[in-house]
Amino acid sequence: MMRTRPLKVALLGCGVVGSEVARIMTTHADDLTQRIGAPVELAGVAVRRPSKVREGIDPALITTDATALLKRGDIDIAIEVIGGIEPARALITTAFENGISVVSANKALLAQDGAALHAAAEQHGLDLYYEAAVAGAIPLVRPMRESLAGDKINRVMGIVNGTTNFILDKMDSTGAGYQEALDEATALGYAEADPTADVEGYDAAAKAAILAGIAFHTRVRLDDVYREGMTEVSAADFASAKRMGCTIKLLAILERAADGESVTARVHPAMIPLSHPLSSVREAYNAVFVEAEAAGRLMFYGPGAGGAPTASAVLGDLVAVARNKLAESTGPGESAYTQLPVSPMGDVVTRYHISLDVADKPGVLAQVATTFAEHGVSIDTVRQQGRPDGVGKEASLVVVTHRAPDAALSGTVEALRKLDTVHGVASIMRVEGE
Structure with a gap:
């Protein structure tokens, strides 16, 4: 039977995503009522700038006192789309203390303090849902923690930042340099005025920490994720990748060790074969490749950012949490029973693509090969090309x-830098997805 008393929702934040959430709640109110079994009513909207005109939102709902909104006694569900650590953390805690379930899109907070927030939700018998925190509109968090709950996930590899994928895609398809591609991304609104969080991998690392915790049933914090940015990726790197039948993507890679006793989590640019499904992900789209023991290989693909796509994920969580409220139950909480340690990057087994500027004279290749052998690293292929450097002669190797273990590969590179015949290490790129 349909319940007539509405479930009241507090919206914390009304920027690009929040305004889309409010719009969808209004325009699809009847459908949401039928899907949930009760009306959902936007009961208050907490903002920082109350004077800003917000089309479609009753000005009477606007408040600058988010804490008072949560404490007024009639709120059932809070939607947090403020972002950042504070005041979001304090407001979510206040919501739990006042019997309010929470839907959040806050990847940074969940990556840093997810365990504490889950514990608070469990203590009060409430829900914490966060599908929108990773990969925008793509259904990913719920399938991993519900649909695959009976399976064993061994590896997750994905493109989880649309800005960086747009930049790398433009470098690949047009031959543009990094700065030129970044300028285009900024002009089109894909990149922020300060793109550091995206291009240095911080955004992807936060998402990687959340996904690793879900995939491996263990607590993985942002500090546990190895991170490299993509600002040093060059047109020359793409030319080398093409010669190998590869392209370059900024990847989040999460792996369970072969013995099952530890996990690794990392974000960095990597070459991947054109035969891999992730290689064809274009523009600002996201895609995540999940490898499970029974289900096999699964790929989740779609828009990973933007107001409407992210709001879609938020509203999906709202429906799920509202249904739980009516049933006086809660959905799945944190699953961290394995308590697996997160191994350092040095333990990761991977491949390297290394471009060296070396003296163009006999014996150099043998010296380089000996350095690799001394560090226990086997060489797959070598390509050498001589070129004049204006004074003498130099070769590209x-x-x-x-x-091999990343520590051995890294040690090899450091030893190569010390050779008199090596004039410089032009680039280092890991090779993944083979």
């Missing part, structure tokens, strides 16, 4: 290794 590209080495692709076999799989």
Whole structure:
């Protein structure tokens, strides 16, 4: 039977995503009522700038006192789309203390303090849902923590930042340099005025921490995720990748160790074969490739950012949490029973593509090969090309290794830098997805 008393929702934040959430709640009110089994009513909207005109939102709902809104006694569900650590953390805690379930899109907060927030939700018998925190509109969090709950996930590899994928895609398809592609991304609104969080991998690392915790049933914090940005990726790197039948993506890679006793989490640019499904992800789209023991390989693809796509994920969580409220139950909480340690990047087994500027004279290749051998790293392929440097002669030497521990590969690179015959290490790129 349909309940007539509405479930009251507090919207914390009304920027690009929040305004879309309010619009969808209004325009699809009848459908949401039928899907939930009760009306949902926007009961208050907490903002920082009350004077700003917000089309479609009753000005009487606007408040600058989010805490008072949560404490007024009639709110059932809070939607947090403020972002950042504070005041979002304090407001979510206040919501739980006042019997309010929470839907959040806050990847940074969940990556840093997810365990504490889950514990608070469980203590009060409430829900904490956050599908919108990772990969925008793509259904990913709920399938991983519900649909695959009976399976064993061994690896997750994905493109989880649309800005960086747009930049790398433009570099690949047009031959543009990094700065030129970034300028285009900024002009089109894909990149922020300060793109640091995206291009240095911080955004992707936060999402990686959340996904790793869900995939491996263990607590993974942002500080546990190895991170490299993509600002040093060059047109020359893409040319080398094409010669190998690869392209370059900024990837989040989460793996369970072969013995099952530890996990790794990392974000960095990598070459991947054109045969891999992730290689064809274009523009600002996201895609996540999940490898499970029973289900096999699954790929989740779609828009990873933007007001409407992210709001879609928020509203999906709202429906789920509202249904739980009516049933006087809660959905799945944190699953961290494995308590697996997160291994350092040095333990990861991977491959390197290394471009060296070396003296163009006999014996150099043998010296370089000996350095690799001394560090226990086997060479797969070598390509050497001589070129005049204006004074003497210099050669470009590209080495692709076999799989080895990252620590051994990193040690090899440091030893190469010290050779008199090596004038410079032009680029280092990991090779993944083979």
